[in-house]
Amino acid sequence: MENNVELKLAIIGCGTKATQYIQTWIVRSDIQLLAVMDPNGKAMDNVCSIAAQAGKTAxxxxxxxxxxxxxxxQQLDAVYICTPHANHAEQALLALELGLDVLLEKPMVTSVAEAEALAAAQQKSGKTLVVAYQGGLSPLVQELKDAIANEKYGALVSINAAIWEDWADKYQGHWKQVPKISGGGFMFDTGAHMMNTVSKITSKPFSRISAIMHNHGFPVDVVTSVSGELNDGTLFNLHACGRSIRCVSRIECYFPQAIVRICAWGRWMEIEDAQGNVVRKDQEAANNLMNVFMQTRNGEIENPSDVQQGLRMAQLWDAIKLSASQHGVPVTL
Structure with a gap:
């Protein structure tokens, strides 16, 4: 083991998303990947091949x-959990009870009850739990959050957010479209990034929402539209379309002095002034996720994506499901 290793890591779930991160993390001298788990042996074989190609121990x-x-x-510092949504709470609870810090894939849990149990376990253990929303950990999202709080462009007037992907056909037959495992459809999968980033930048509690979902013949929601209001009166719209092209997001924040656009993952931000001039900023994502996790567990920064934010997301999702089940009847949070 190299002397400068800061994080001895295990990974539970070695699917596509985890593998993308592993390819970036495995070459880092400050991380040692000690153990992996996946029900698919070929997925773990692939991780071992990635390690070998990087000159690292499998x-x-x-x-x-x-x-x-x-x-x-006892040999680990932390675990990254990248498994189907319905497994998150149970796996993170055990990791916390055993004294490990946790980097947990989004969405944190599938219900408010699970969120409350995880919040209690995190508080009892004193360990770090960071939910792996790229937007929640993005410096650009934090910059926009601060700009809204400080009224840099004037008071926030409204937010219009959309996210779209060729999700329904791409994941047909996948666990993401099995309600008992996924906890929801497109809105709770890719759309969760949009919901979390909007929640993050506003910092204000949700007051009420009205939601409509359409499944388009699939077992879970494919298109969801939400209109809502924050407790300060700010209006917002969230639209998720899982039967479109590519995977793209645009969140637009309207101010008297500017329009600020940002993607749900916090990879880019555009600031347009009254004269039409646009300043664009970009942020690398994969290493930022791990860097923020390590800085948080080391006490260098406050947790930007903690269990309380996860609880807020669970409350929003429960309200969306309740309203949609009544075809848009407004729900107060």
Missing amino acids: PLCFDSWQTLLKEQH
């Missing part, structure tokens, strides 16, 4: 996440 492989955590927790 991680230990487990077919049970409980076994990994119970047998390896």
Whole structure:
């Protein structure tokens, strides 16, 4: 082991998203990947191949996440959990109980009850839990949040947010479209990034919302439209379309002196002034996720995506489902 390793890491769930991160993290000298778990042995073989190509020792492989955590927790600092949504709460709870810091994929949980249990466990353990919303951890999102709070462009007037992807057909038959595992459809999967970033930048509680969902013949929602109001009277719209092209997002914030656009993942931001001049800023995502997690657990920065934000998201999602089940009847949060 190199002397400058700061983080001894395990990964539960080695699918596409985790593998993308592993390819970036494995080459870092401040991280050592000690163990991985996935029910698909080929996925773990792929991780071992990535490690070999990077000249790194292959991680230990487990077919049970409980076994990994119970047998390896004393050798580990943290675990990254990248599994189906319905598994998040149980896996994160055990990791916290065993004294590990947790980087948990979004959405944090599938219900308010799970969010409250996880918040209690995190407080009891004193360990760090960061929810891996790229937008929640993005310096550009934080910059926009501060601009809104400080009324840099005047008071925020309204927000219009949209996210779209070729999701319905791409994930047909995938666990993401099995309600008991996914906890929802497109709005709760890719759309969760949009909901979280809007929630993050406003800092104000949601007051009421009205939501309509359409499944378009799929077992989960594919298109969702939400209109709502913050407790200070600011109006917002959220639109998620899972049967379109590519994977794109645009969140527009309207001010008296500017329009600010940002993507749900906080990768870019554009600031347009009254004369039509546009300043664009870009942010690299993969290493930023891990960098912010490490800075948070080291106490260098406040947690920008904590369990309380996860609880707020769970409350919003429960309200959206309730309103949609009544075809748009307004729900007070």
